[in-house]
Amino acid sequence: MTDWIEHFRAAAHGLPVSRVWRGHGSALFIELGALTPRYRHDGMPGEPEGEIGLMIEWSWRIEEGPSIACGSWSDEDLWPSTFARLIGRSVQDLSTFGRIPEVTLSLTGNLHVASFMTSEGDPAWTLFDRRRSGPVAIICRNGVIGVES
Structure with a gap:
């Protein structure tokens, strides 16, 4: 497959946001579709995984209408209520933007999640099809989208 973004756009279209969770630091995980339980190496429950997943390690923002509801540099007290507003929303689009590809997830209710790296190196996002x-x-490496090894 040569057009991975089109693959993910088609796979994600119409799926509901099932879970939004925070990883280490400001890492944001958005799980789409049916959730599957996951277990850590020690047998303890881990975070459930969606059929399609988006991880933005940092930097990210959640846009609501014409404004930014919160982002990776916002007061962390804003995150839980903003994450909760994403749950149940359906994916309208998934696309990339910019010369160095960043990702944006557009949801019903005029909500959008966007990555936007502000440091040297590559954008820090990953899309998963499980x-x-x-x-x-x-992922994006050296300005090119390709399969993570």
Whole structure:
């Protein structure tokens, strides 16, 4: 497959946001579609995974209408209520923007989640497709979108 963004756009379209959670630091995880339980190496429950997942390690923002509801540099007290507003919203679009590809997830209710790296190196986002036996993950490296090894 050569157009990975189109693959993820088609796979995510219409799926509901099932879970939004915070990873280490300001890492944001958005799980789409049916959730599957996950277990850590020690047997303890981990975070459930959606059919499609978006991880933005940092920097990110959540836009609501014409303004920014919160972002990775916002007061962390704003995050839980903003994350909760994403739950149940359906994916309208998933696309990239910019010369160095950043990702944006557009949801019903005029909500949008966008990555926007503000440091040297590559954008820090990953898309996961877990619908098959072998999951596919894509990233941006050196300005090119490709499969994570």
